[in-house]
Amino acid sequence: MTAVVPRDVLCVGDVVTDTAIELIRDDNTITYTDDDGPWLAMRSGAKLPFAGFRDFDAAGNAANAAVACTRLGLDAAIATDVGKDDTGQRIAARLLEHGVDTGLVHVHPDQQSNHHFVLRHGAERTILVKHHEFAYRWPDPDPPPRWVYFSSLSEHADAYQDEIARWLGAHPDVRLAFQPGTLQIRAGVAPLRAVYARSEVVIMNREEAVTVTGGDHADVHDLLARLHALGPSKVVVTDGPDGAYAADGEEHLWMPTYPDPGPPVERTGAGDAFASTLVAALVRGETFRTALRWAPVNAMSVVQRVGGQAGLLPRAQLEALLDRAPEGYGPVPYARP
Template sequence: MTSGVTSVRPCDVLCVGDVVTDTAIDLIPSDSTTTLPDEDGDWLAMRLGAKLPFADLKIFDAVGNAANAAVACTRLGLRAGIATDVGKDDAGQRIIARLDEQGVDVGLVHVHPDQQTNHHFVLRYGAERTILVRHHEFDYRWSGPTALPRWVYFSSLSEHAGAYQHALAAWLDDHPEVRLAFSPGTLQIAGGVAPLRAIYRRSDVVIMNREEAVTVTGGDHADVPDLLRRLHDLGPTRVVVTDGPAGAYASDGDEHLRLPPYPDPAPPVERTGAGDAFASTLVAALARGETWRTALRWAPVNSMSVVQQVGGQSGLLTLVELKHLLSRADERYEPTPS
């Protein structure tokens, strides 16, 4: 059973996806911890049975892809809501209170009386992090808002939410005036294209990183134009492939663009939430009526700001702050044909 109040006030952006509490643990490099290089990315290695020192511990309520996106949109001056699921426990109540404090409409938060709220553990090792993840098996049930949002921003959900995703896709088909942005989460990427084919086909814009694009499309990591074409073949109108410090690539079907990163003022403190900041800021710009190229210029600025602080929301910018940083950008900070 779930309980929740259907939102009656229209949102500019309704964010849909799981929400979590993160406990971030700062590991101290020691004789018992190290990183091991690998062609697909470094491994974090810890000696079995060791007592590992840590420097700090922080708890972040109301995070995760959809929550980070909702907070980003509110800070950029939009009315944002969230459709998500929590347990009827202290963590669930803190999450609702935190989102409400940030100005996010919580009318579509479903509270499950016999479940615990999702809780992740983030092992921070320098600027990198490894996340221990568990998604509870909520009785996911989609109930659309009575007042239609202009955009839906759909992101990470549990592997147990297949019926929910199908119901969301059917609701979107019934409301073609609602625009859809899809930034798939790790479990959705791992689940393959087939369960989400209707979502890809319905999307106005799909955003994912380069490694995810390879997994989804089966394309060549070295051939970004082909990755963009393969993503278009799934149906979305516009696609964006982010590439970490190397920037991002985008296509509207007619033109392929490359966007450099907005320069970091200092080495990154932590990369948690950088992808969420990029994707949600791109969507927020479009929801505010900005052009495609302007939206592409906005997105890396918020991503840069987020990696300068710990946590996925601490560095999220207001509209005034973002425009100020854009005004200081080098003239070469522009999308260029790739």
């Protein structure tokens, strides 16, 4: 009997269809900034024209990660939940088109699939989110994958997350990457303590790291140390155009962005591209420093296109861009200011 080869990576998390609505920038729809950060404002009660809309099936952190991994030459599968509706069928079909194994997609016959609405205002976006309350169940993949990439789930998934953590505890050879989604960030450490402790690498942005750890936004070293204290051997804190910070238990590093060829078109999926590309490099056996060099290239490419997947690069194109990187492009030790 021929042995079954384990998948390189199993991506776990909710998938959605995004409807991206491009707003018109005028006096009726504006952005402004106050002490709490940037805001999008629209005139209440008005009928607001919009420039157009477009549907993106099979979106969301886990789906974006699975597509990124397949583009980079990995054998990727996804464990996720959809309804038995047209949206769910389109999601599964689109994942298959990208080469993602959908054998662990759980179809719920009496429910709708997740559908979000993305309000685009220039390069920025505001997302209207609704996660359906699926009866999640862990599929117990056989054979286990080499890596699990765990990301965004709904607020109804506590028992499912516990089930995943128990399975990971029973399969110590499976390596875990954790990119928490918005609701997992908001839930705090307590319901996910076992996941953080089991992770080989945890990736989130600077604001999320503050929410999770209670650390000081101005002190990246503090944020990295607090994340390390949760148990992962490697942590990465992204900081938008200011690059990313990383720690592997021995040193703290700063990784610059890869230069944009032009102004960003849309930022949707940039964080997913960074995180999943970094993990894909680790899955391929690259060093942590090399993985940090890979990640910003795909993030740069994604923001040059609309949607979170159109700009994801095949490995050959990513490596070609690395060959043309500016002198000194790469992680450098990050000392306290």
